[in-house]
Amino acid sequence: MKSQLALNVSALTRNIGRGNRALVLAVALGASAMAAAPVYAQSTKIGFVSTERILRDSKPAKAAQSKIEAEFKRRDDELQKMATSLRSQAQKFDKDAPVLSESERVKRQRQLADLDSDLQRKRREFQEDFNRRRNEEFSSIVEKADAAIKKIAEQQGYDLIVQDAVTVSPKVDITDQVMKALGG
Known part of the structure; x- marks a missing residue:
């Protein structure tokens, strides 16, 4: 089972030329990391x-x-x-x-x-x-x-x-x- 984000990335990379696949993948990974960051930061006591x-x-x-x-x-x-x-x-x-x-x-x-x-x-x-x-x-x-x-x-x-x-x-x-x- 792939996550919805992974499916969307797969669909985008098929439609984009090879030169831009790495860029799209980096943007998608960055977006997913940023989405997860606030959850982690809120549970950390500093x-x-x-x-x-x-x-x-x-x-x-x-x-x-x-x-x-x-x-x-x-x-x-x-x-x-x-x-x-x-x-x-x-x-x-x-x-x-x-x-x-x-x-x-x-x-x-x-x-x-x-x-x-x-x-x-x-x-x-x-x-x-x-x-x-x-x-x-x-x-x-x-x-x-x-x-x-x-x-x-x-x-x-x-x-x-x-x-x-x-x-x-x-x-x-x-x-x-x-x-x-x-x-x-």
Whole structure:
């Protein structure tokens, strides 16, 4: 038993030259696919979660950020002191430079350059350590969020949950539900 659409396509292709048969077949297939699409789309439940918002606004993310900042505060303060010291030494050098001998001026310039290199190296190390620690903390939050998303999907019958889309309708955004499941 052929469907009515298949019979109509067969009749059209017999009446049309060979060159246009492929075109007619493509149009018929496209029409049948478009006719079936709304039925499928209506039965699909889609949700959206903003990972950025979860990692910025959720209670676990804020707690992790505070914890990391507390861990790195002492090193950050040391870097600030080094930068302040370097600035004051550079200002003193600029003020003293006209009266310094050539050898003394070169010696102090070298010392300032060494201090600056040391400061830059320590800043890079600090930033790398900070980022590594932050990634460790946030990866556990992402794992918990993924588990919460899966649980919400199962409980509420979602077929698809998308993270980080370009544009999203607020009616499919379930980020608040995920944040609530994470504890706020």
